[in-house]
Amino acid sequence: MDKVITIAMPKGRIFEEAVELLRKADYRLPPEFDESRKLIIDAEEEGLRFILAKPMDVPTYVEHGVADIGIAGKDVLLEEERDVYELLDLKISACHLAVAGLPDTKLNDVAPKIATKYPNVAAAYFREQGEQVEIIKLNGSIELAPLIGLADRIVDIVSTGRTLKENGLVEYETITEVTSRLIVNPVSYRFIDSRINEMVSRLTRVVSDVK
Template identity: 80%
Template sequence: MTAEWLTIALPKGRIFEEAVELLRKAGYQIPPDFDESRKLIIEVEEEGIRFILAKPMDVPTYVEHGVADIGIAGKDVMLEEERDVYELLDLHISECYLAVAGLPNAVLNDVAPKVATKYPNVASSYFRAKGEQVEIIKLNGSIELAPLIGLADRIVDIVSTGRTLVENGLVEYEKIVSITSRLIVNPVSYRLKDRMVHDMVHRLSEVVGEK
């Protein structure tokens, strides 16, 4: 039994598979059936690592509160959540970007146009920086639906291939920011488990090509 565990919060979904592949390339012995497990907490005793599988938006919260030492989170989540964590490494996985989109040739409402998004803080900051006053409508999913049913004039959402926008008859108007997944750490864990944290950063850095 290992004396000290390193607890890592991993997001379910798209980032998960790429993150696990990256950890394996970095030499971590992740069991073959790890990817198919339905458990929410998985221990890899040989490595002294405990994984917590969480909703992407919750990963920085777990790390900030110290229930996870380390997390892997998209930059979109980091920008939206603004949690008290250290961002240590750009993993260069799950590349995409945040963009403003809507129906083709749709004219914005002059009086506080409505913008639907899962990222109210990011969207508010973006339009405020442009000197535009908008009404933000927070949605948790199917953001593309908002312009189609007249709920919003525009949306702010993640774009990967752009296929979802096209299939729903929407067009991209403005790119806001490029997104990749980042390795984040709890500030206390960074000090108390520095050897384990720095070892992981070093091994992952070699895989992603950062010095």
């Protein structure tokens, strides 16, 4: 029997959109797949095993080989800088990384503070702009930082912009567009390349059909 391919996927929106893509690519996933609270789900007919993880952990699982394949947002890949191959832009869960803050405010001239859960991305961006900033890493409620005087700006994911607006913030600059990508462990790619390439081909056809 062929080796079971393990796929790490984040919970939430990316998971839901990725499952829809896989089904459109004629992968037979069990009916209970969508409702399950399990963290490891087997699709035995297809020889696939899925690990459901936090988005930031997906590239780590793939790099260390506990997952052969992963689906991760480009934001996570840029932040984590893991040793994985990026095989395909799945064009799902589109959003962008942006700099935001209170309206009509300038960056502090002395060590402006930037709050974000993407410290590496934020530091690289402001370095490219010639700005020397202090990065404050937060894990949630990033929008709160400018409101309580913790930071001059935030760097965060923006989808519709609704959360920024509801908190009285405005977007100043777009750092990069973000979609979810299919990634693979380099060793897995060498040893099970035919099955992985088949998945890439099947998903590519589905992605090409999506506007």
